Amino acid sequence: MRNPLAEQVVDIKPSGIRKFFDIVSEMKDAISLGVGEPDFDTPWHIRDEGIYSLEKGHTKYTSNAGLRTLREEVGNYLYRTQGVRYHADKEVLITVGGSEAIDIGMRALINPGVGEEVLIPQPSYVSYEPCAILAGAKPVIINLKAENEFRLTAEELLEAVTEKTKLLILPFPNNPTGAIMEREDLEAIAKIAIEKDIIVMSDEIYGELTYKGKHVSIAGLPGMKERTILINGFSKTYAMTGWRMGYACGPENIIEQMTKIHQFAIMCAPTTGQYAGIEALRNGEEDIIEMRTAYNQRRRYLMHAFREMGLACFEPFGAFYVFPCIKEFGMTSEEFASRFLEEEKVAAVPGTAFGESGEGFLRISYAYSLEKLKVAMERLSRFITRLREEQKK
Secondary structure (H helix, E strand, O other): OOOOOOHHHHOOOOOHHHHHHHHHHOOOOOEEOOOOOOOOOOOHHHHHHHHHHHHOOOOOOOOOOOOHHHHHHHHHHHHHHHOOOOOOOOOEEEEOHHHHHHHHHHHHHOOOOOOOEEEEEEOOOOOHHHHHHHOOOEEEEEEOOHHHOOOOOHHHHHHHOOOOEEEEEEOOOOOOOOOOOOHHHHHHHHHHHHHOOOEEEEEOOOOOOEOOOOOOOHHHOOOOHHHEEEEEEOOOOOOOHHHOOEEEEOOHHHHHHHHHHHHHHOOOOOHHHHHHHHHHHHHOHHHHHHHHHHHHHHHHHHHHHHHHHOOOOOOOOEOOEEOOEOHHHOOOHHHHHHHHHHHHOEEOEEHHHHOHHHOOEEEEEOOOOHHHHHHHHHHHHHHHHHHHHHHHO
8 A cells, every 4th residue: 555644744743842741641740831821711701702602593604704793803903902904804814723824824825846935933833834844835944042032133034035035934922932022123024024025924822912012013014014914813812722713914815815725624713702702802901911910920920930040041021931041951952841840740841842943941831820830930940959969960
């Protein structure tokens, strides 16, 4: 029998995040700091709207692009927060989470077999590189640096651009580093994107979780709306991970083709989640403030804990992750995370799960209670004290 499998799929490595999650789920008294999922429940008024939609019998397909009311609310939200206007009928698509938007956005843009390149700053979310490969593109990795607070600089971007460059992934606020890009950073990137005729896919799923000023979207900068696919969703902002609700906004010609792929592959996003999403966008501002305040408290606690134990970590101002450096211990990120889990029963994710430039770092999520984080930091302090003592021998 011939090999039934596609080589490009077989060659893709499974997610490095889930490996440690699966181990810790079977380990008694273990603490997981590995999964990027809010520990909050979806706010009740949002859940109620989903329940009410079921009670009213709203259980049929919506239009492929999603409920028009939801698309209007997405447009209202982006105008309210970023000053960017999107036409509900032409420039907004409701997707099954932000991940689907990433996938179909690349497939709508890339011509397979001709060597078109997708620039992917790393460390970053695990889906970008596989999605680029599956779309038929050549992923070009831009290795971000701790000394730049893991921001993408104009110099790094220019160095990576070639005649084959078609798309730049802009993953900020960043998973796993927590890095953000401020307006002046984005202006330098936008200038190059315009000069080099590059399309930008801006993944802003953590946009509301910014702890230094206000999140700025590159789509709101002059000349960028027409060359940006803005991706966002409800999972992180409103603690709606299981609802699988996301959206993409962009130029009409791109959204039209993305909708076509979505139409054949998905049909439409879950109807119940769409009604819940309307309520979230209309009345969820207080929920965002409450969760962001709690996350910021946890972020500040972790930075204090790292300083107390002498563990190097740049201060992140976005998402709900910290990315401490563990290079002093002379082991790989995978070795460190494995020993930490085995010896102290705490799961964190090796930085290399997010690209080779994550080597020497560890991703710790603070989407967990402060009580759990305190116990985990006590165990981490004990662990690294033991490692330092080993090094002295």
